[in-house]
Amino acid sequence: MSALEISGLSAGYGAADVVRDISISVPAGEVVVVLGANGAGKTTTMRAICGLIDRRGSIRVDGVEIGSKPADVVNAGVSLVPQGRGTLGTLTVLDNLRVGAALRRDRAAIEEDIERWTSVFPVLAERVDQRAGTLSGGEQQMLAVARALMARPRVLLCDEPSLGLAPRIVQHLFATLRDINSEDATSMLIVEQNAELAMDLASSVYLLEVGRVVRSGTPASFREDTELRRAYLGY
């Protein structure tokens, strides 16, 4: 069964739909990548899944239809690392992590998770009492991922995690995502513009153009297609 099953998703802002009839399946424990140019509707898809904008269609987690409020989505086990990171700049790193566990009541386990993610991301451990706004872009991205993981999601959504980061940091980030995926079997849906690194993790890839899924397949099938490779993978 799919960890996350999106079928017939349409959403937009105001009267016009930005994405139409999107269907994406994230198999349990696997990583799925969504490719697409600027304006293809990647972020809109993510925001619709998380209940930040109105949506139509069906979203199931482990076969169960989930509600449309952001809290319902988190409760169902889906957490988003938003585009542009969305760190709470005036709060400390530690408080950011605590906010990530907003819906959890297991205090002891929350403390354990804070321990865990600050050891996975040592830059955060050094800065727990520092205001998140003073962190570098890479550090803020690590914090955004750690904060989303604090909810103990079954499915982690990442919206352009590499955006604006140095290549070395992007590599480190994806290596960490790979570890989390293999250790915890956390399923992932990663949206990327430059997706070569993300493709290495993926079991399947979807291509989004002007709000629709126009193609899906294995990473290998995408790499074999010269045109796709030039347009989206840049080599």
Added chain:
Amino acid sequence: MELFVERLLAGVTNGSIFALLALALVMVYRSTGTLNFAQGEFALFSAFFAWWLVGTGLPVWAAVIAGMVAGFVLCAAAERALIRPVQRKSELATLIVALGLFSGLNAAVALIWGTDTKVMPSIVPNGLEDYFELFGARVYGDTVITWVALAAVTILMTLLFTKTELGLHMRAVADNAESAALTGVNTSRILMLGWGLAGAIGALAGSLATPLAPEQLSVTTMFPIFIGACAAALLGGLDSLAGAVIGGLIIGVVEAMVTGYVPLVGGAMQQTTAMVLIVLILVVRPNGLFGSKELERV
């Protein structure tokens, strides 16, 4: 010397009221990022409500608490029903709605309770003999209770923001409502709660202020207090609790000194003083003494 101490204490007392209302302003600013121009009139409505309850035979302390509850409900409802629908559209619209609330609440008070002056009794014994001496100056019960109230509200708010999960969620929503929502925080509830608590604190300020006010409780009682509270909140930096308290005390004392020591026009200078201070703060130090500067690395 006695006169100076008396003026100082009077300044601290007025300043405590400014500070309480400034704390309400900070509460709203921290939850929705708006300066609630109607905060003083919410307090006025709640104070009249408390006065009316005293008239029905309720003890003063119970009436003040009931007034705070009314302030909470009124402010939370205003946020949900009137502020939120326009807030998404523009900052200016929010400001206009707040101004509308200002005149609407004032008119409602006049309509329900009339424009004549009322006498709101003090919550503590406040007779001519109920005082103690401090450096030769007489300190009455209604003075002390404002100091105590300010200290209690400041401590409770500090504990709320720094020690509780609710406070953490309130800070998260103030920082970035969408990010907070993504973690599952119920931002709608948090915003109403922020406004509600501001309404309750404002109601306390209103109920404690009126026994001290020269013209007692009337439709114009809260306006000068609101101006002082605005100056206090701005001086403190709009988002700082400590700033609002220190700002309130400074504004109160400066006003008392100008009123007391500037010859001839001094007595008429009270609100002017606050207004001049507001302009000076905005020009010289827009972030106030303790306000957080926009700080972000990208």
